[in-house]
Amino acid sequence: MRYYRTVAGGEPRLVARDGDDAYDLTAARSSVTAFTDLAHVADVAGESPDAVARGLFEDAVAVDRPDAADCAAPRVDEVWAAGVTYEISEQAREAESGMPEMYLDVYEAERPEIFFKATPSRTVGPDEAVGIRGDSEWDVPEPELGIVLHEGDIVGYTVGNDVSSRSIEGENPLYLPQAKIYDRACSLGPCVATPAAVGDPHDLEMTMTVDRDDERVYQGVTSTGEMVRTCEELVSFLTRHNRIPETTVLLTGTSLVPEEGFTLQQGDRIDVHIESIGRLSNSVTVV
Template identity: 60%
Template sequence: MRYFRICGEDRDHLAVQEGDLAYDLTTANESIGSFRDLAAAASITGDPIDAVTDRLLDRAPTVGRAALEDARRPLDPDEVWAAGVTYEISEQAREAESGMPEMYLNVYEGDRPEIFFKATAERTVGPGAAIGVREDSEWDVPEPELAMVLYRGEVVGFTIGNDVSSRSIEGENALYLPQAKVYDRCCAVGPAVVSAATVDDPHDLEMSMTITRDDETLYDESTSTGEMVRTCEELASYYTCHNAVPELAVLLTGTSLVPSEEFTLREGDLVAIDIDGIGRLKNPVVTV
């Protein structure tokens, strides 16, 4: 099942798409106003989130496709974290930007993955909203990623993430990574959260990204999450290990779609990321 946040008359509602139909879960039960509410209910009952949804469908009114197309950010994560250097091409790109290339090779081949803080909800945007590039950066790129959604440390779903990054700042000094990664509008998620039970194998999903500027396509490539050197389970275990994780979090799993070194994002660009079964996350670019 795919979960969306849609605009209601008085507040945002949680909707679920099953097949060709979509249903308003909040109208069926006003206590289920968000994906967080649904995950909390499932945690209390000990049921999968889709099982809780199934019990609401009989009294949930249907919603039109237009409501889903205008969906907002599907959830408000307390924290967004990310994993780095999980694909070979990402390791090569980080080597190219850095004066210490062996550092990234050691992470790619090492036992311990790179896990770093990325954003809060206030720094994160949803579909259609603008992602940001820093005004003090000269080289900026989108990083399309499969994202895990965790409730109290347990993976309950997947979405699409865009880990927008300043390569020039990170490349100048590895200790500048937080400034290269964490800033206003540095992350996008959406358009929906797909329940973990719906995704047969998160390591076998086609992912693609296009970047357009003034109606000209500058980048159009695809890959598979099967190229990831780490598993989702491994990344989640390192994120939760010895860490006081928040109630609702998103963990980005790394990117394998990297534009050439000559490319940098500019204000007005449009970035579209597609992942099988999840949908399309599309965002314009602004300078922040």
């Protein structure tokens, strides 16, 4: 199933989409307003979130499929990210840096690059504006498969955009936090899709387009099958000696990298689509 956190009318609600049908789960249980609430109940009951949701269908209200404009980002406590998990990403970060060998070392190493990305206050959802830094000259979107974790276990997947300043990171790799962590630097949505809905997360088509003034300035397509590490491997390194919050998203890296010289601009429109999950659309603003 796919779970959407809607905000139509100003009150958060959780809508479950099961095939062509959609159900307002909050109408059945007022305390269930986000996927993390459902995952918590499932964890206590020893069941899957889908099984718990189906148990609420009888008391839920049938609704129309949620519109992206009515959806908010999944409610999570932290967002982390993995880097250099695709060959093209390794090559791009070599090109931007004066220390290219360090990225090749990480790409080939046993230990992946894992870094903190965002708090909820720095994260936006569908149809909201992602940010590019006012002190950066080279800014790019990074479309990524996001792993949704509850108490450290994989319970679903979402679409993520790890917006980044390549000019700041390229100046010095130690500037990575400033290149990655700032207001509106992360977008998540439009839903959380459970493993049963996604199937093999390492075989999903991913596309991204960027439009500017009614002109398409970037278009790319790839597959998560190009990722050199598995989702389970990345999660295992995130959770080693690191106590993560109840609900966490781990972004898994990107293999769609605009050509050198491309930079996001105020007013651009970014659309990221991942097969079996959905489409995440955002405008761009300078922060």
